Amino acid sequence: MLTLSQDLHDAIVAHARADHPDEACGVVAGPAGSDRPERFIPMLNAARSPTFYEFDSTDLLKLYRDMDDRDEEPVIVYHSHTATEAYPSRTDISYANEPGAHYVLVSTADTDDAGPFQFRSYRIVDGQVTEEEVRLLPAR
Known part of the structure; x- marks a missing residue:
């Protein structure tokens, strides 16, 4: 199960x-090993595409160095789909x-500024996709 605060959900x-x-x-x-999403880090889609996303390799290297310096790890990796589920x-x-x-x-x-939208979470390990429940906590 993914547990995150309402404000992180809203930021994504x-x-x-x-x-x-x-x-x-x-x-x-x-924090490394915690499974607690805390620090929101929006990235630039280097592909600038409606059907594909790609992290800029320089930005990604900086991100991983920064997370390493802070003893953090990526708890959530997110992206959007603009035309599909x-x-x-x-x-x-x-x-x-x-x-x-x-x-x-x-x-x-099929959304406008007010929604509706789909927000779903998955674990992806060795090519296997498993959907998981999302639990929202009050905003921090």
């Missing part, structure tokens, strides 16, 4: 809406290289 959704019609992407870091594509599955992370997808397909 806001980023997805702001970058629409391109896919948004980012990370929520937390919030389910990992074959490409998403092939790029999922953080077995301990929650992979969150937000679908902005």
